[in-house]
Amino acid sequence: MYAYTDFDRDFLAERNAQFRAQVARRIDGSLTEDEFKPLRLMNGLYLQLHAYMLRVAIPYGTLNAAQMRQLAMIADRWDKGYGHFTTRQNIQYNWPELRDVPDMLDALGEVGMHAIQTSGNTIRNVTADHFAGAAAEEIADPRPIAELIRQWSTDHPEFQFLGRKFKIAVTGSVQDRAVTAAHDIGLRLVERDGQLGAMVLVGGGLGRTPMIGKILNDFVALDDLLPYLEAIVAVYNLLGRRDNKYKARIKITVHENGIEEIRARVDAEFPARKAAFNGADMDILKRIEADFAAPKFEDGQGAFPTHYQHDPVFRSFVDTNTTAHRHPDYAILTVSTKAHGATPGDATSDQMRVLADLAETYAHNELRISHEQNVILPHLPKKHLRAVHAALAEAGLATANVGLISDIIACPGMDYCALATARSIPVAQEIAERFEQLKLEHEVGPLKIKISGCINACGHHHVGHIGILGLDRAGVENYQITLGGDGGPDAVIGERAGPGFAYDEVTDAIERLVRAYLDVRQDPSETFLDTYRRLGAAPFKAALYPEEAKANAA
Amino acid sequence: MPRAFTPKVVTANALLEGDVVYLDAQGHWTRDHAKADLIEDQGTAEIRLLEAQAQAHEIVGAYLADAQAGPHGPEPIHFREAFRTRGPSNYAHGKQADGVTTE
């Protein structure tokens, strides 16, 4: 894993000292809120509905046991004993007090973590495939590139005041678990003639105007990548609109100027940038790559095959929550934070410590946070799976629902978020509990439901197979449903099904939708998304709006 | 005909804790919506908001929120403001934990 240098540590300590002084000046009245707000946002500190919120970056979702334990300590000492993992591979603390935040940042700094560029119109926390370095089908580990991008972008003087936030995601697998097509820049590592490079997508994004990224370049050699990215961001910084914040994202720049124009400008900008880099970035990349060397994998599966064969609960857990590892005696284990009725993405400090212990004892001291708000043990020897399962069960973390209907992404919504137009969390809780009661979840199979509490789409509803968007209709919560979205390699934005539903009607509507799928699917191997693609929206709309369907038939 | 004025309370977040607070009739900040001053006309509402905004050493982000008279004092009208009087729905955190809500 990437190890901080003295330079990194000094940088953080200095930055935190600076913020500590700023907080003190706000409290003693020498800074107004207007002066202080941009300073606190530069350090990830928001003011939400009921309290402040501190957003901490977990770069490319990777952390070790010591870092996870520190996150737990912070939750206990300065928050309410839990944290919220987000779709951007961050953790958010919902209840910090202003005077404590400098101490929280120092505690993070002790384990090489921070909240820099988790807010503001800068290049945000770089996200990556949560199975990086572990997945069987991976072309290359995306994290060294992500770390290189992080080092280049952190406090980059040219890019601190972009027109709008800027998000970069990297995947090293054709499976694209990083939703690269929904980012300002999406990078997909590819191989050509034995050389590693990146396919560069640009102009994707969710929010108010959802768009799928377009291919700007199908192969950029690695040693050209940073200058190429710098050229893109520089072009956007100049060309992007600043007259209207809703039109300021690069997706609009690409849409309004056309991908050819953007490409021409990037190509024109690139040579000067390349000359300035001078190869220094590749020396840094080599050092970073060494830090990400794979652990020494141990051979053998112990009693795993026997347990798998004889214990149906364990088998179901393994079948649902593990993914093929590059080493045949290993598994990638996804630990669901979505026990039925739980708040998606929340983990208590005790749960964080259990996960840290398990990573340290059994799984090469590595953890990941996924954009689906779950926690992953990426390198778990199969021989330890049963012990890990038992420990997770004791901590309430053994729910076998990864990728199923109750594995819902939900943003904080109006239970926390100041921008929300409706709640998300209780809707997710009720849907999960309903399908648990119906015992239908495993029968239904892979199905992604994603919920956002406003058009900003932090809950990725546009790329949910079923997306739910909470709105305010004349002072009442109302939920719009989208269908057929997909965040995978061939990403698709879902289509609106029709009028929205009242708060107490949503779960019934989702149940009708899912039952309609069970009625019309060809066989159990045809997923909800496959069925939707085969039949289109009609049977699903009929299930959502039975009255209308009846009227049309009459 | 001019539109009827919907009564307002002045609300904000406390500077240090972030808690939701309301301006009472004495010009102090209370955490209890029912103890807020219910303002019945536009002119007074605007003046009181300015007074509130001047207290930047205590609060952040003051604004006017619609409210109505209830048996125990002012009540929120919109669901957003109702959530702000109690805290999130997933945990008994915030005001509901502190026993501030009068509901």
Ligand code: HEM
């Ligand atoms: C609670 C404080 C939050 C605030 C104030 C906030 C604000 C926003 C805003 C304004 C946008 C739209 C940006 C635009 O279109 O220009 C956005 C998008 C987004 N946010 Fe958040 N958000 C919050 C929390 C979260 C959380 C908890 C997550 C993850 C669960 C998240 C992940 C995202 C994602 C994935 C997008 C869409 C990607 C895109 O805009 O291209 N945010 N957020």
Ligand code: SF4
């Ligand atoms: S989608 Fe809206 S409600 Fe949800 S976290 Fe983002 S800004 Fe808040």
